Amino acid sequence: MARKAGSHSEITGPRIRAEAQRLFARHGFAAVSMRQIAAAVGVQAGALYLYTPDKEALLFDLLETHMKDLLAAWAAVPRCGDALDALERFVRFHIRFNLDRAEAVFLSYMELRNLGPENFTRIEALRRSYENELEAILKAGQADGSLSVPDTKLATLAIIAMLTGVNTWFRAGGRLSRERVEEIYWDMVRKAVGA
Amino acid sequence: MARKAGSHSEITGPRIRAEAQRLFARHGFAAVSMRQIAAAVGVQAGALYLYTPDKEALLFDLLETHMKDLLAAWAAVPRCGDALDALERFVRFHIRFNLDRAEAVFLSYMELRNLGPENFTRIEALRRSYENELEAILKAGQADGSLSVPDTKLATLAIIAMLTGVNTWFRAGGRLSRERVEEIYWDMVRKAVGA
DNA sequence: ACCGTAACTGAACGAATGTTCAATATCAAA
DNA sequence: TTTGATATTGAACATTCGTTCAGTTACGGT
Numbered sequence: 001m002a003r004k005a006g007s008h009s010e011i012t013g014p015r016i017r018a019e020a021q022r023l024f025a026r027h028g029f030a031a032v033s034m035r036q037i038a039a040a041v042g043v044q045a046g047a048l049y050l051y052t053p054d055k056e057a058l059l060f061d062l063l064e065t066h067m068k069d070l071l072a073a074w075a076a077v078p079r080c081g082d083a084l085d086a087l088e089r090f091v092r093f094h095i096r097f098n099l100d101r102a103e104a105v106f107l108s109y110m111e112l113r114n115l116g117p118e119n120f121t122r123i124e125a126l127r128r129s130y131e132n133e134l135e136a137i138l139k140a141g142q143a144d145g146s147l148s149v150p151d152t153k154l155a156t157l158a159i160i161a162m163l164t165g166v167n168t169w170f171r172a173g174g175r176l177s178r179e180r181v182e183e184i185y186w187d188m189v190r191k192a193v194g195a
Numbered sequence: 196m197a198r199k200a201g202s203h204s205e206i207t208g209p210r211i212r213a214e215a216q217r218l219f220a221r222h223g224f225a226a227v228s229m230r231q232i233a234a235a236v237g238v239q240a241g242a243l244y245l246y247t248p249d250k251e252a253l254l255f256d257l258l259e260t261h262m263k264d265l266l267a268a269w270a271a272v273p274r275c276g277d278a279l280d281a282l283e284r285f286v287r288f289h290i291r292f293n294l295d296r297a298e299a300v301f302l303s304y305m306e307l308r309n310l311g312p313e314n315f316t317r318i319e320a321l322r323r324s325y326e327n328e329l330e331a332i333l334k335a336g337q338a339d340g341s342l343s344v345p346d347t348k349l350a351t352l353a354i355i356a357m358l359t360g361v362n363t364w365f366r367a368g369g370r371l372s373r374e375r376v377e378e379i380y381w382d383m384v385r386k387a388v389g390a
Numbered sequence: 391a392c393c394g395t396a397a398c399t400g401a402a403c404g405a406a407t408g409t410t411c412a413a414t415a416t417c418a419a420a
Numbered sequence: 421t422t423t424g425a426t427a428t429t430g431a432a433c434a435t436t437c438g439t440t441c442a443g444t445t446a447c448g449g450t
Contacts, residue, residue: 002397002398002399002400002443002444002445002446003396003397003398003399003444003445003446003447004397004398004399004445004446005445005446005447006446006447007396007397007398007446007447008396008397008447009396009397012397012398026308027308028223028224028225028308028309029223029225030222030223030224030225030226031225031309033436033437033438034437034438034439035436035437035438043397043398043399044398044399044400045438045439046398046399046400046401046439046440046441047397047398047399048439049438049439049440050396050397050398054438054439055438055439110305113221113222113223114223114226150378150379150382150383151371151379154371154376154379154380155383157360157363157364158357158360158380158383159357160360161356161357161359161360161363162353162354162356162357162360164356165352165353165355165356165357168352168356169352176346176349181349183345184345184346184349185349185353187345188345188350188353188387188388189387191386191387191388191389192383192384192386192387193383193386194386197413197414197415197416197427197428197429197430198414198415198416198417198426198427198428198429199415199416199427199428199429200415200416200417201416201417202416202417202426202427202428203417203426203427204426204427207427207428228406228407228408229407229408229409230406230407230408238427238428238429239428239429239430240408240409241409241410241411241428241429241430241431242427242428242429243409244408244409244410245426245427245428249408249409250408250409
C-alpha cells in the first residue's frame with residue numbers, strides 16, 4: 001500500500017498538529033512517541049516527516065502558533081476607556097482565551113524545557129511581549145492614579161499566574177459559568193491593584 | 196567489581212532521591228532515564244532497584260515526601276491572632292517554603308500525570324488538604340468580618356496560584372530579596388481579599 | 391488515457407529504554 | 421579471622437525510540 005484514497009496535505013497536516021497537541025498535553029512531550037501520534041491520525045510514523053523535520057519542531061510549531069494566536073487575539077480587542085477598563089478587558093480576555101484552548105496553554109507552560117536553546121528563546125520572547133501588554137496597563141493606571149501597585153513587574157506576573165491558574169480547576173458544566181468566573185477574578189484583581 | 200568501598204544504603208538512598216529530583220525537575224520525568232540517574236549518583240542502573248521497585252515509585256516517593264513535608268511545616272507554624280494574621284502567615288510561609296524547595300515544587304506541579312491513578316489520587320488528597328488550610332482561614336476571616344471574598348474556593352485557588360507563581364521567576368541575588376517579595380505579595384493578597 | 395508529482399507504506403537502522411539477575415566484593419559482628 | 425548479610429556490578433532481556441528511504445499508489449492537469 002502507499003498513498004491512501006482522499007489523502008491531502010491540507011487535511012493531514014492540521015490533523016497531525018491537532019493530535020500531537022492533544023497527546024502532548026495529556027501525557028507530556030517526552031512520553032508521547034511519533035508512532036502514537038501517527039496512529040491517532042491513522043497513518044504510519046514515517047508519514048509524519050513529510051510535515052515536520054523532527055519531533056521538537058512539531059512541538060515548537062504548536063507553541064509558536066499558540067503564542068502568536070494569543071498576541072493576535074489580544075491585539076484585536078478594541079481598546080477604549082481608561083486604565084481600569086483596559087485591565088478589566090485584559091482579565092476577561094485572558095480567562096476566556098485560555099479556557100478555550102486549555103491544551104495549548106498547558107503545553108506552553110509545561111513543555112518549554114523540551115525545546116532547544118534557540119527555540120526556547122523565541123517562545124520566551126513571545127511570552128514576554130504578552131506580559132508587557134499587561135505591564136503597560138498597570139503603568140498607565142499608576143500614572144493616572146486609578147491603580148496602586150507595589151511593584152509593577154511583580155504585579156504583572158502575579159496577575160497572570162492567578163488568571164492562568166483557572167485552567168487547572170475549571171470544568172465546563174461545573175458549579176460556575178465562565179462569565180461568573182470572570183466576574184469573581186476581576187473583582188479580586190481590581191481590589192488587589194486598585195487605588 | 197561488586198560492592199564498592201564505603202557503600203551504605205543510608206548514603207546511596209538519599210543521593211538517589213536527590214539526583215532523581217534534580218534531573219526530573221530539570222528535564223522532566225519521562226525524559227530522564229534510570230541510567231542517567233545512576234550515572235549522577237555514580238552507580239550502575241541496576242543498583243537503583245535496591246531502593247525503588249520501579250521508576251514511577253521513585254517519582255511518587257519524591258512527591259509524597261514533598262507534600263507531607265509541606266503539611267508538616269505548615270502545622271509547625273505557631274498560630275495566634277486573628278484571621279488576617281493567619282492569612283499573612285500563610286502567604287509568607289508559602290512563598291518561603293516553596294522558594295527553598297524549588298525543584299520539589301516544580302515536580303509536584305508538573306509530573307502528576309506520570310503517576311498511576313492510585314498514586315495520583317494519594318497526592319491529590321494531600322494537595323487538597325493543604326488548600327483546605329487556606330480555605331479555612333478565608334472562611335474564618337469572612338465570619339469575623341476581616342475578610343471579604345466573592346467565592347471562598349476560588350479565592351483559595353487564586354491565591355495559591357499567585358503565590359506559587361513566584362517560583363517561576365524568582366532568582367536569588369536578583370532585584371528583590373525574599374523578604375521584599377513576601378512584603379509585596381502580602382500587600383496584594385491583603386487588598387484582594389480584605390474587607 | 392496518460393503522466394508527473396504528491397502522499398504514504400512498510401521495513402529497516404542503531405541507539406536507548408526499564409528491568410532482572412547471577413556473580414562478586416565489602417561491610418559489621420562474632 | 422571467619423561468616424553471613426549488605427551493596428553493587430555488568431551483562432543480558434525484550435521493547436521501544438526517532439528517523440530514513442526505496443518502493444508504491446492515488447491524485448490533478450492535460
